[in-house]
Amino acid sequence: MEKKQKIVVLGLIENNENNVLISQRFDPKIKDAHLKWDFAGGTNEFGESLKETVKREILEETGLNVEVLDLIPECVSNFWEHTDYTLHSLVFCYMCKVIDGDLNSNDPKINDLKWVKPQELRNFNFLPTTQKFVDLYLNQN
Numbered sequence: 018m019e020k021k022q023k024i025v026v027l028g029l030i031e032n033n034e035n036n037v038l039i040s041q042r043f044d045p046k047i048k049d050a051h052l053k054w055d056f057a058g059g060t061n062e063f064g065e066s067l068k069e070t071v072k073r074e075i076l077e078e079t080g081l082n083v084e085v086l087d088l089i090p091e092c093v094s095n096f097w098e099h100t101d102y103t104l105h106s107l108v109f110c111y112m113c114k115v116i117d118g119d120l121n122s123n124d125p126k127i128n129d130l131k132w133v134k135p136q137e138l139r140n141f142n143f144l145p146t147t148q149k150f151v152d153l154y155l156n157q158n
Contacts, residue, residue, distance in 0.1 A: 018101070018102060018103055019101065019102040019103070020102065020103050020105065021102050021103070021104050021105070022104070022105045022106075022107070023060050023061070023104065023105075023106055023107075024060065024061040024067075024070075024106075024107050024108075024109070025058060025059065025060055025061070025106050025107070025108045025109070026058050026059070026061055026067045026070040026071040026074065026108075026109050026110070026111065027055070027056040027057070027058035027071065027108060027109070027110040027111070027147065027150065028056055028057050028058050028071045028074070028075045028083060028085070028110070028111055028112075028113040029056050029089065029110055029111070029112050029113065029150060029154055030056070030057065030075065030079075030081065030083055030113045030114070030115060031112070031113070031114055031115070032114075032115045032132060033115070034132075035134075035135065036132040036133060036134055036135075037132070037133055037134075037135055037138060037154075038056070038057065038079065038081075038120075038130065038131070038132055039054050039055070039056065039130070039131055039133060039138070039141060039143075040054070040055050040056065040057055040078065040079070040122070040127050040128075040129065040130050041053070041054055041055075041127065041128040041129040041130075042054075042055055042126060042127070042128065042144070043125065043126055043127060043128035044126055047097065047099075049097070049144075050097075050144060052128060053142055053143060053144045053147075054141040054142060054143045054144070054147070055143065055144050055147045056110065056147055056150065057074060057075045057078045057079050058070075058071055058074045058075070058078075058110075059073075059074035059077075059078070067088070067109055067111070068085045068111065071083075071085055071111050071113065072085055075113065076118070077124065078122055078124050078127060079118070079120055079121070079122060079130060080118045080119050080120055080121040080122070081115050081116075081117075081118035081119075081120060082115075082116045082117050082118045083113040083114060083115055083116060084113065084114045084116055085111050085113050086111065086112040086113060086114060087111065087112050088109060088110070088111050088112075089109075089110045089111065089112065089150055089153055089154070091110070091149065091150070091153055092107055092108065092109055093107075093108045093146045093149050093150070094106070094107055094108075095108060095145065095146045106146070108146045110150040120132075135154070135155065135158055138151050138154075138155060139151075139155070
């Protein structure tokens with residue numbers, strides 16, 4: 018089986034009320050990800066910095082412009098089994114603050130977007146990788 022690797026960058030986005038933006042994945046082809054909650058973000062493109070990736074992905078997925086703040090000091094490694102290959106993802110997450118924009122998503126891989134209070138994050142079924150960043154965030158706040 019073929020092996021592939023990619024770098025993923027997520028944004029843990031807070032608004033002026035200190036609520037956190039979460040997104041629900043729509044990906045029926047990957048049963049372990051379908052309808053799980055996540056943070057906005059995506060794959061690093063060749064030549065892009067991690068900060069450039071997260072800004073671009075957040076704008077594409079949410080319609081929001083953000084200020085990229087600190088990198089959460091953790092890199093989470095994850096493996097996804099596809100029908101013809103195994104994908105090894107290295108996932109980073111930045112704290113981000115909303116600058117402007119109107120919350121919306123035209124991304125077919127996003128089922129829902131919602132703002133939640135930090136203490137409500139424990140009520141959602143996150144992707145395992147994202148859950149690690151949720152736990153780090155909640156333990157620091």
